[in-house]
Amino acid sequence: MSMHNPTGSESSTHHKKLAADRGPVKLAIVTVSDSRTPETDVNAHYLREQFEAAGHLLAGYYIVKDEPEQVESVLETLTDGEAQIILFNGGTGISKRDRTFDVLNRKLHKTLPGFGEIFRMLSYEQVGSAAMFSRATAGVYKGKVVISTPGSPAAVQLAWEKLVFPEINHLAWEVSR
Numbered sequence: 001m002s003m004h005n006p007t008g009s010e011s012s013t014h015h016k017k018l019a020a021d022r023g024p025v026k027l028a029i030v031t032v033s034d035s036r037t038p039e040t041d042v043n044a045h046y047l048r049e050q051f052e053a054a055g056h057l058l059a060g061y062y063i064v065k066d067e068p069e070q071v072e073s074v075l076e077t078l079t080d081g082e083a084q085i086i087l088f089n090g091g092t093g094i095s096k097r098d099r100t101f102d103v104l105n106r107k108l109h110k111t112l113p114g115f116g117e118i119f120r121m122l123s124y125e126q127v128g129s130a131a132m133f134s135r136a137t138a139g140v141y142k143g144k145v146v147i148s149t150p151g152s153p154a155a156v157q158l159a160w161e162k163l164v165f166p167e168i169n170h171l172a173w174e175v176s177r
Contacts, residue, residue: 022169025085026082038061046160079142085147086146090151092137093133100148104148107141108146110139119149120132134150144175145171
């Protein structure tokens with residue numbers, strides 16, 4: 001008889017312990033926006049506070065316009081650097097200006113479809129059927145975890161609290177082993 005273990009399997013629990021013993025995770029933030037500035041970027045302010053509170057390190061921060069060349073350029077810069085996990089926010093919708101997903105989707109070596117699926121499920125609880133417009137995604141590129149969420153503060157907070165933070169050490173460990 002199988003029993004549901006909400007904290008994960010024995011193997012997953014063991015992996016999380018091994019991952020936590022490796023020290024702080026190096027994260028980068030990329031805000032994709034035509035209007036935000038470092039002063040008005042509430043997502044970056046929130047994420048930085050969360051990183052510091054958890055003892056993790058900021059390995060880079062950029063604001064870029066939702067232009068494919070800029071998104072691709074910052075992705076290449078950060079994957080060539082020390083960041084283990086790169087958090088993009090913005091540009092995941094379906095409007096003409098939303099092109100972050102398109103760039104990342106072409107570049108990811110491995111995708112983590114479960115991230116987008118679970119994010120949209122959780123988002124549905126907050127915003128209803130509009131959650132289907134999100135093209136939130138995650139995957140691996142050049143040995144780094146790349147996560148892309150909508151740019152709304154509620155979406156960034158939801159992704160961080162429910163998906164990224166609970167697995168952050170585990171993600172960084174898995175991708176580097």
